[in-house]
Amino acid sequence: GDSVTQMEGPVTLSEEAFLTINCTYTATGYPSLFWYVQYPGEGLQLLLKATKADDKGSNKGFEATYRKETTSFHLEKGSVQVSDSAVYFCAYIIQGAQKLVFGQGTRLTINP
Amino acid sequence: ETGVTQTPRHLVMGMTNKKSLKCEQHLGHNAMYWYKQSAKKPLELMFVYNFKEQTENNSVPSRFSPECPNSSHLFLHLHTLQPEDSALYLCASSQTRNTEAFFGQGTRLTVV
Numbered sequence: 001g002d003s004v005t006q007m008e009g010p011v012t013l014s015e016e017a018f019l020t021i022n023c024t025y026t027a028t029g030y031p032s033l034f035w036y037v038q039y040p041g042e043g044l045q046l047l048l049k050a051t052k053a054d055d056k057g058s059n060k061g062f063e064a065t066y067r068k069e070t071t072s073f074h075l076e077k078g079s080v081q082v083s084d085s086a087v088y089f090c091a092y093i094i095q096g097a098q099k100l101v102f103g104q105g106t107r108l109t110i111n112p
Numbered sequence: 113e114t115g116v117t118q119t120p121r122h123l124v125m126g127m128t129n130k131k132s133l134k135c136e137q138h139l140g141h142n143a144m145y146w147y148k149q150s151a152k153k154p155l156e157l158m159f160v161y162n163f164k165e166q167t168e169n170n171s172v173p174s175r176f177s178p179e180c181p182n183s184s185h186l187f188l189h190l191h192t193l194q195p196e197d198s199a200l201y202l203c204a205s206s207q208t209r210n211t212e213a214f215f216g217q218g219t220r221l222t223v224v
Contacts, residue, residue, distance in 0.1 A: 034212055043118075043202050043215035089155070093212070099145070099168065100213055102155045 002027050006090050006103035013080055014111050021075040021106050023064075023090035031092035033057075033066055033073040034100070038087045047075075047088070082110045115139040118203050118216035125193065126224055133188040133219050135203030144186040145213060146178060147202040155202075161186060193223045 007022040025031065032051040036044040048057030053068035064075045073090060090103040116137045125131050137144065146158040160168035161180040175197075177189040186203055200220050204213035 032212070036215075041217075043116075043217040044204075046212055046214065049212055099157050099160060104154045 002094075002101050004090050004092060004101055004103035006088075006106050009087075009106040010109060011106060012109045012111065015082055016079045017110075019075070019077040019080045019084075019108070021088055021090075021108070023073045023075065023103060025071050025073065025090070025092050025101075027071075027092060027094055027101070029094040031094045033064070034091045034093075035062070035064055035073070035075050036089040036091060036102075038089065038105070040086070044089060080108075080110050082112055084108060085110045116203060116205055116214050116216035118201075118219050120219060121217065122220045122222075124222045124224060125190070127193060127195075129193075130189070130191040132190065133201055133203075133221075135186040135188075135216055137184055137186075137203075137205040137214070137216075139205060139207075139214060141205035141207050141214070142183055143206045143208060143213075144180060144183070145204040145206075146186065146188055147204065147215075149200040149202055149218070151199075159188075190221075193221075195223050197221065198223045 004025045034049045035047040037047045038044045048059040050057040050066035053066055056065045062077045064073050087105045087107050089105045091100045093100050119134045142163050144161045148156045148158055157170050158172045159178045164180050175192050179187040200218045202218045203216040206213045
């Protein structure tokens, strides 16, 4: 069935480290892909998106590339900061559907 | 400020109480959603409204009753809840059912 699988957390890194959070999806159809971020005590915020194969979404130093051949949308950042500590959700929506399909979330903690 | 406002931010209620959660979006969107976020569980889609019409109810117990009087407002009426209903309730909106959703900050509900 339709699903999103994210890297198991929690992930703990030191400041300025390189970040990768893996995301793969199973979808019937051609989805648009998203990463959302949830800071402590807040709702989800859209971080970046990509709507077709080979598109690269980017925002706040984060990037993710839509890889149709591997059905993946891995989130990367070259140098993380303490303020990046949050829970990150990978998600997709399929044209004609009416709901986002979310992964389980990955908790990221950045230590100074 | 995401353009989606939820009130109250925190709510404590007894199992015999009746309360309502409110959501208002200022983005001109046509679709609105209620999600439930419990600790250590994936985000659960509860209800979907499109142009004020309910288009999805994901087998939500009848003690949760949604209301959408217009495209800008969404309510979740609560009555005779159980302690396991304690969670963060998130409202979201989108331009259409096929595009990314924008979330409010959520209402942290505690049932005692």
